Amino acid sequence: MKFLVTGGAGFIGGNFMHYMVNTYPEDEFVNLDKLTYAGNLETCKPIEDKPNYKFVKGDIADRDFIFQLFEKEHFDVVVNFAAESHVDRSIEDPEIFVKTNVMGTTTLLDACVKYGIKRYHQVSTDEVYGDLPLDRPDLFFTEETPIHTSSPYSSAKASADLFVLAYHRTYGLPVTISRCSNNYGPYHFPEKLIPLIISRALNDETIPVYGTGENVRDWLHVYDHCTAIDLIIRKGRDGEVYNVGGHNERTNLQVVKTVLHALNKPESLITFVADRKGHDLRYAMDPTKLETELGWKPKYTFDTGIPQTIQWYLDNKEWWENIISGEYQNYFQKMYVDK
């Protein structure tokens, strides 16, 4: 089978490319990525010479380019990771989130309808369900939870999901959607909480915690997200949504303290800063459908995944030091210092 994987130079797409290229040597993989600030070809280095792997630079929202690519390559499967992914950036500048996350998705869907594919898989997020209250630990997101978004990012992702489902109903496109909770692991861009804590703590810099630090996220190691997507592509039912999560809820303050302790760094690095606008309180996934229907089981818990991730950042300093020494400095100044 020939796969088009979009956003494969980013965090999750990059980990997915590593997993798939190595696990399925008989399949072919084309990695299409625009190489925005979040895309990094260093992430693809370990697989770049594999015979079943090819990189193409391009924009999923560039209709002419996408149609030419589909005409030439005859894909069987499309997996769409490409997106603007950071909530804080979406609050500053929503427009690119509509262009990439919504119009990029509809461009891919149109190409799939025209050229035909066996599976279109949309990589979505638990954020489309909005948030849960902090005082109701009995509540979880299921696939039936109504869409109820908070940020420009999650609104664009939810909009894309609705188009994907509409293309199934209207044109009979064989689609699936995975909605996953917060990921962590190797190659995570250090604007996101966990790699931000690791990279700053290793440099003895302050760790900014939004608001009270009581907001809850449900953390999943990226490897387990990749195995879930692989399973859904191969065995999932057309037109279905699958929630992905491993029941690893932590408050942000718990996450920060866990990482600081593991690095032997003092809690005095923690600095409370202004809260994120519209900050979602709690995410918590119910992955029962994925577990019972497709037999998915995560390999990592938070307690085993965090030390593995920290070790990766210690062993791969060059990867993240290159990022934080460049344009990232201006980003940090604008988002954390000038505000």
Ligand code: NAD
């Ligand atoms: P990321 O920001 O690390 O990577 C995004 C990648 O997409 C980058 O390589 C970037 O260059 C590329 N890209 C951006 N715009 C593009 C365009 N117009 N055309 C082609 N490529 C483009 O993001 P991530 O954290 O790896 O997230 C990947 C996907 O998974 C996203 O769709 C995101 O919504 C979803 N998701 C993320 C999480 C998480 O915790 N990170 C959880 C659930 C779902």
Ligand code: DAU
């Ligand atoms: O839930 C899935 C989502 O997880 C994905 O769809 C998004 O693409 C991904 O970015 C992530 O979104 P979050 O907003 O939850 O992740 P982030 O790492 O930005 O923040 C995690 C929590 O930590 C959140 O409650 C905000 C808080 N935070 C974040 C940063 C960057 C801080 O307190 N300080 C920070 O500096």
